[in-house]
Amino acid sequence: MSLMATVLILGANGKIARLAEKELLARTNHHLTLFLRNAKRLAPADSKRETVVEGDATDPAALQKAMVGTHIVYANLAGKNIEQQAKSVVNAMDNTGVKRLIWISTLGIYDEVPGNFGKWNHQMLDGGYLETYSAAAKVIEASDLNYTLIRPAWLSNKDLISYETTEKGEPFKGTEVSRKSVADFIVRLIDDPSKEIRHSVGVNQPNTDGDKPSFY
Numbered sequence: 001m002s003l004m005a006t007v008l009i010l011g012a013n014g015k016i017a018r019l020a021e022k023e024l025l026a027r028t029n030h031h032l033t034l035f036l037r038n039a040k041r042l043a044p045a046d047s048k049r050e051t052v053v054e055g056d057a058t059d060p061a062a063l064q065k066a067m068v069g070t071h072i073v074y075a076n077l078a079g080k081n082i083e084q085q086a087k088s089v090v091n092a093m094d095n096t097g098v099k100r101l102i103w104i105s106t107l108g109i110y111d112e113v114p115g116n117f118g119k120w121n122h123q124m125l126d127g128g129y130l131e132t133y134s135a136a137a138k139v140i141e142a143s144d145l146n147y148t149l150i151r152p153a154w155l156s157n158k159d160l161i162s163y164e165t166t167e168k169g170e171p172f173k174g175t176e177v178s179r180k181s182v183a184d185f186i187v188r189l190i191d192d193p194s195k196e197i198r199h200s201v202g203v204n205q206p207n208t209d210g211d212k213p214s215f216y
Helices: 015-027 060-067 082-096 115-125 130-142 179-191
Strands: 006-010 031-036 050-054 072-075 100-104 146-152 154-156 164-167 176-178 199-204
Touching: 006 015, 006 060, 015 031, 015 179, 031 060, 050 060, 060 082, 072 082, 072 179, 082 100, 082 130, 100 130, 100 179, 130 146, 146 179, 154 179, 176 179, 176 199, 179 199
Parallel strands: 006 031, 006 072, 031 050, 072 100, 100 146, 146 199, 154 176
Antiparallel strands: 164 199
């Protein structure tokens, strides 16, 4: 177990974020700041270790205020304005001197998904999703932050922790991964923030190769 850190979770009501929050409370001593647009939607599970902050991730002032005293930012953001959110997060981190960022992206932003699955992934995600997530990733990668970009495969709700990783420049493996697996990877990075610095990491469940995920 690492030393106690303060972790700012952006988009704290997201499914992966909720799983990561639960694991962080169970497995670490870290303090969590839960940042989301509508604070009423989230009650802290442990009021001694959690603070809920209402704010919009496109608002650099709100982000900066939430980042004071933070060691690690974990961004679980989504939406058509994800590039704008990325710019606001980088700007706020630059202004507050916070260096460590864990950013959830998606598979396919580098056209790294091979074969028929890659074609299917394009069909499903082109037209406003891959393009915006790719643009957001470029913002993060152009920053001087100690970022880790996470590119999960298609997400399942399986009660299972089983995953392998690929690095940027390698072909993506598999078609699917459980949200629980992605949350486990995030918790490991938070607990050892020196891992995967300035890396973009694909995350998939082993032996799930195919033309599309099993649930399609």
